[in-house]
Amino acid sequence: MSDAHTFSRRHILGLADLSVDDIELILQTAESFKEISQRSIKKVPTLRGKTVINLFFEPSTRTRLSFEIAAKRLSADTFSISSVDSSAVKGETLVDTARNLAAMNPDCIIIRHSRSGVPGLLARHVKASVINAGDGAHEHPSQALLDLMTVREHKGRIQGLKVAIIGDITHSRVAHSNIIGFSKMGAEVRVAGPATLMPPGVAAMGAMVCSSVRAAVADADVVMALRVQQERQFDPLLPSLREYAIFYGITPELMALARPDAIIMHPGPVNRGVELTPALADGSRSVILDQVTNGVAVRMALLYLVAG
Amino acid sequence: MSSNSSILLENARLLDPASGLDATGYVWVREGKIAAVAAGEFNQGRLATDLGALARLDDLWRIDARGFWLTPGLVDIHVHLREPGDEHKETIATGTMAAAAGGFTAVACMPNTRPINDSPEVTRLIMAAAVGAAARVYPVGSISLGGRGETLAPFGEMRRAGVRALSDDGRPVSDSQLMRRALEYAGDHRLLVISHAEEASLSRNGVMNEGIVSTRLGLRGIPRVAEEIMVYRDLALAQYTGRPLHIAHVSTAEAVDLIRRAKSQGVSITAETAPHYFTLTEEAVGLYDTMAKMNPPLRTATDVAAIRAALADGTLDAVATDHAPHSGLEKELEFDLAANGIIGLESAVPLTLVLVREGLITPLRLVELLSRNPAGILGVPGGQLAVGEPADLTLIDPQRRFIFRPENNQSRSQNSPFSAWEMEGKAVLTIMDGRITWRDPGDPQFKIGHC
Numbered sequence: 001m002s003d004a005h006t007f008s009r010r011h012i013l014g015l016a017d018l019s020v021d022d023i024e025l026i027l028q029t030a031e032s033f034k035e036i037s038q039r040s041i042k043k044v045p046t047l048r049g050k051t052v053i054n055l056f057f058e059p060s061t062r063t064r065l066s067f068e069i070a071a072k073r074l075s076a077d078t079f080s081i082s083s084v085d086s087s088a089v090k091g092e093t094l095v096d097t098a099r100n101l102a103a104m105n106p107d108c109i110i111i112r113h114s115r116s117g118v119p120g121l122l123a124r125h126v127k128a129s130v131i132n133a134g135d136g137a138h139e140h141p142s143q144a145l146l147d148l149m150t151v152r153e154h155k156g157r158i159q160g161l162k163v164a165i166i167g168d169i170t171h172s173r174v175a176h177s178n179i180i181g182f183s184k185m186g187a188e189v190r191v192a193g194p195a196t197l198m199p200p201g202v203a204a205m206g207a208m209v210c211s212s213v214r215a216a217v218a219d220a221d222v223v224m225a226l227r228v229q230q231e232r233q234f235d236p237l238l239p240s241l242r243e244y245a246i247f248y249g250i251t252p253e254l255m256a257l258a259r260p261d262a263i264i265m266h267p268g269p270v271n272r273g274v275e276l277t278p279a280l281a282d283g284s285r286s287v288i289l290d291q292v293t294n295g296v297a298v299r300m301a302l303l304y305l306v307a308g
Numbered sequence: 309m310s311s312n313s314s315i316l317l318e319n320a321r322l323l324d325p326a327s328g329l330d331a332t333g334y335v336w337v338r339e340g341k342i343a344a345v346a347a348g349e350f351n352q353g354r355l356a357t358d359l360g361a362l363a364r365l366d367d368l369w370r371i372d373a374r375g376f377w378l379t380p381g382l383v384d385i386h387v388h389l390r391e392p393g394d395e396h397k398e399t400i401a402t403g404t405m406a407a408a409a410g411g412f413t414a415v416a417c418m419p420n421t422r423p424i425n426d427s428p429e430v431t432r433l434i435m436a437a438a439v440g441a442a443a444r445v446y447p448v449g450s451i452s453l454g455g456r457g458e459t460l461a462p463f464g465e466m467r468r469a470g471v472r473a474l475s476d477d478g479r480p481v482s483d484s485q486l487m488r489r490a491l492e493y494a495g496d497h498r499l500l501v502i503s504h505a506e507e508a509s510l511s512r513n514g515v516m517n518e519g520i521v522s523t524r525l526g527l528r529g530i531p532r533v534a535e536e537i538m539v540y541r542d543l544a545l546a547q548y549t550g551r552p553l554h555i556a557h558v559s560t561a562e563a564v565d566l567i568r569r570a571k572s573q574g575v576s577i578t579a580e581t582a583p584h585y586f587t588l589t590e591e592a593v594g595l596y597d598t599m600a601k602m603n604p605p606l607r608t609a610t611d612v613a614a615i616r617a618a619l620a621d622g623t624l625d626a627v628a629t630d631h632a633p634h635s636g637l638e639k640e641l642e643f644d645l646a647a648n649g650i651i652g653l654e655s656a657v658p659l660t661l662v663l664v665r666e667g668l669i670t671p672l673r674l675v676e677l678l679s680r681n682p683a684g685i686l687g688v689p690g691g692q693l694a695v696g697e698p699a700d701l702t703l704i705d706p707q708r709r710f711i712f713r714p715e716n717n718q719s720r721s722q723n724s725p726f727s728a729w730e731m732e733g734k735a736v737l738t739i740m741d742g743r744i745t746w747r748d749p750g751d752p753q754f755k756i757g758h759c
Contacts (some may be wrong), residue, residue: 095640115642116526117596136644138526173526199529201520237710 007305011123011130015180016141023185027149029301030294037296047076050107050307054080055122056133057113061110062268062292063133063142067110070299076107076307094118108118108307111135129306137171143267144177146298148185150291151222154263164258165207165218166250167226167275168197174267175226179207189222192216193226193248196237203282213248219260224265225250225275245274263287314338315739316702318350320373324380325676326653326692335378337699345693348709361605371737373703381413381700381740382689383682384653386477386502386556386580386628389415389445392433397494398633398720400434403653404441406631408745409651411678411735413700414444416686418477419455424463426450431469442745444700446472446688448502451490454473457481460493467497469686475502478554478603482508482539487542491551500685502554505538505563506604515644517590517605526598527643530605532560539563541587546577554685557630561614568623578685580626583652583659584725586615592725598639599725602632620668625681629656633721634738651724654717660732661706665732671706703737709733710750711734724731 005021015023034043052071056064064080071078092100098121101109108129111119116136123130134140152158164183169175169191182189183206191202192210202209210216217223232238255262263277265287272278280286318334322345333347394491396408400417407415417434419425425434431447438445449471450461457476474494481487481503494501511534516522518529532557539555543566546553558564558581584602589609592600600606618624632649639646660678669677679702683691690700691722712729714722738746 093637093640094642113642115644117643120595121642137528170523176524176526199523200518201523204520205524219534 009284010142010306011119012132012133012302012306013119013123015141015144015177015184016139018141020184022147023148023181026145026298026301026305029298029305030145030149031303034294034297035298036300037293042073043075044073045075046304046308047071047074050076051105052076052078052108052110052303052307053101053106054078055101055109055111056080057111057118058134060112060133062295063112065300066295067133068293070296071303073296074300074303076303094121095125098122102126102128105252108303127250131302131306134173136173137176138142138173139177140173142295142299143174144181145302146291147178147224147265148181149298150265150287151263152199152265153290153294154197154287155221155240158182161187161221162219163187163189163222163224164220165189165191165224165226166213166216166248168228168232169193169202169226170197170199171229171232172226176205178224179205183207190216190220194238194244197232210271213254214257217250217254218257220262222263222265223250223258227267227269228271241271242272249274250276250280252277255280255285265291268292314343314368315742316350316368316370317373317378317701318370320376320378320420320703321671322347322378322693323671323675324693325672325680326694328672329693330672333692335699337739337742340699342693342695342697342699346697352711355577371516371703375707376554377671377704377706378693379702379704379731380679380693381738382411382657382678382702382735383414383686383688383690384412384629384631384656385416385473385626385686386582386629387415387417387653388420388633388649389417390421390633391437392430396637396720397635400437400441400445401718402718403631403633404438404445405649406653406717408738408740409444409637409718409735410655411657411702411704411738411746412443412653413702413738413740413745414446414683414688414690416446416448416473417449418448418475419450420478424450424455425466426453426455426509428465428469430464430472431466433687435470443740444688446686448473448475448477449499450474451476451481451501452486455479456551456570457483457486459467460486460490463497463499470501473500473502473506473554475556477504480504480506480508484541484545488545488549491549491553495551498687500552500554500687502556503538503542504556505535505542505757507534507537510534510537513607515601516593517607519590519608521593523589525593530603532562532607532611534563535560535604536566539566543567543575543577546570547573547575550576556628557582557584557585557604558615558624559607559611561611564614564618564623568618569622578608578625578681579623580628580682581615581619581624582628582630583656585589586612586619586663587659588725596643597667597725598641598643599650599723599727601648602630602650603648616668619663619677620673625677626685627656627660627677629653630681631719634721634723635721639723649713649719649723651717651719651721654719655712655724655726656733657704657735658712658733659726661733664706685696699742701739702735704733706733706737708732708734709737
């Protein structure tokens with residue numbers, strides 16, 4: 001990365017839009033912000049006087065809280081709107097909602113929505129910076145960035161690592177952003193999961209599609225399990241969660257195929273005993289809680305870079 | 309100009325696939341009918357001799373159509389006029405004006421209005437609104453009552469009221485037995501059945517073609533097999549019942565192959581595609597552009613190539629627009645929630661002319677695809693330059709360059725993925741029933757005047 005790289009993105013819509021230099025700058029900024037959260041007074045005046053709106057059209061606990069903490073630690077004024085109290089239930093269109101929010105001059109809008117592409121639609125109708133906090137099955141950029149940060153923290157690098165992503169690749173925005181992000185940063189990304197949850201065109205995104213979970217995990221430095229949605233059983237994409245756990249869950253036996261220092265990741269919330277055996281989720285190789293900690297630092301970095 | 313005046317279009321390139329005529333010549337229109345068609349120079353004396361006292365030359369409008377193509381009026385067998393029920397998108401008046409501006413003299417309007425056209429009452433409402441419209445309107449009736457795919461609509465009574473074909477367009481007839489019975493019963497009433505080929509259990513909740521782009525955008529895909537399975541089923545039913553079938557908006561390479569094979573086996577089928585299926589691929593969705601959302605969805609470059617080849621080799625019989633007007637209320641939305649469809653009447657000619665310029669089809673074949681075949685498929689008059697036929701004529705300037713601006717169109721809606729495209733070639737004069745229904749306001753070299 002060149003020292004002179006300045007961040008030029010107004011919005012954070014997905015990893016697909018970010019250059020390697022952009023990602024580097026975000027990670028470095030996040031690393032420098034991480035220390036703030038360890039102080040006794042966890043607040044800096046960086047975004048004082050800035051208005052940040054959390055617009056969540058889909059239930060979320062940790063992402064929403066993580067963004068809110070990040071904004072508050074930077075001294076921004078934050079406001080949260082969730083789908084139950086938004087105008088969506090009164091029949092207002094998204095574009096109308098966007099125009100009304102824009103009229104109140106916020107500096108940054110963080111949006112989570114069940115429909116792919118909504119953050120981009122919002123960005124076209126507001127002057128504020130838009131940060132995608134997860135849209136449908138499209139992207140979840142802050143999650144991939146915190147995953148990149150966590151891996152680099154533990155491995156010292158991203159370049160050349162073997163990253164196995166296991167599970168529902170079709171519906172997982174986390175998987176999509178991570179495939180793009182890790183391959184952009186020079187890692188070898190392998191994906192595996194039930195064929196019903198493996199969409200066409202994954203290779204075009206930069207991942208190697210493995211025929212089995214074992215093949216994906218073999219010799220891996222990072223093993224990332226994805227959350228399985230209960231409703232996939234009825235779609236019909238899976239016979240049962242029991243079958244999933246037996247044939248696609250990450251177990252200690254499977255981890256024995258990975259590198260001895262391999263780490264285990266999960267975007268949360270974990271279905272214990274389905275995607276991961278409980279012993280692995282809580283074990284020494286799990287970095288799941290580091291991911292959560294780094295989430296705040298990455299989101300502080302994003303807010304600072306787009307609204308600072 | 310009075311309705312019974314004569315119009316002489318001279319020095320035009322006459323294109324008539326029915327007779328194979330492709331020569332410079334003239335067409336004389338009198339009392340709403342084609343009174344003369346001839347190659348060569350117009351000779352006033354000869355016309356007077358040929359037609360004797362009938363030629364009242366003082367009432368003759370002469371149009372010097374040098375450099376233009378004169379074709380039988382174009383016929384679009386697949387449009388949505390939105391009346392009754394969705395007049396904020398289009399009406400029969402505005403939709404037929406859009407048709408005329410695009411060079412069309414007749415359109416077949418699909419039944420998915422509100423209420424749906426599944427009764428002679430709704431058909432009569434449409435026929436009444438079409439009186440005095442800028443194009444002939446042939447309503448397509450619903451196959452099933454309410455479009456619900458359960459029981460047959462009253463084909464016979466709808467036919468008497470004006471319906472010329474049947475379709476549940478917008479959704480498939482999922483019940484195979486109902487489709488079979490529709491083919492059988494439609495034959496009794498000389499009605500063509502049009503198939504909207506879609507296997508709903510595969511396409512359900514899909515919003516674009518399933519493939520690399522849908523994965524990248526995180527959008528639910530519609531796999532190509534959803535179309536192909538239904539095309540196959542309907543071809544099989546057409547063969548089994550021995551009844552003619554027309555397949556709407558073909559979009560995949562495999563569907564084209566199935567149709568080609570069935571035709572070679574002598575099955576009585578015809579098929580259409582729309583300009584967007586031979587012009588655009590799924591990449592047009594870009595970053596969730598709802599103007600590129602339609603059903604069937606835009607496919608891949610392989611499909612586009614197959615459809616172009618099929619238009620050239622005769623596997624596909626017609627170009628129809630699937631003109632589907634929507635307002636911002638239905639299009640400025642989340643991609644998942646936006647309505648399917650685009651307007652097409654005023655961009656069909658320039659987009660089809662691209663195929664001519666690329667050497668893929670001849671000008672005569674273009675007229676076959678846009679006029680002769682659609683008229684034949686629907687079983688309505690027109691589609692040929694012949695003495696005694698209704699004077700439905702289209703004059704095309706094949707070289708006219710312009711920027712396509714939906715906001716300047718005649719249609720009430722602007723939902724087009726071709727906005728701001730540089731186009732070449734358009735209809736500059738449209739005559740329906742001897743009456744000028746469209747005259748391009750911007751044509752500098754267009755001469756029209758008294759004899």
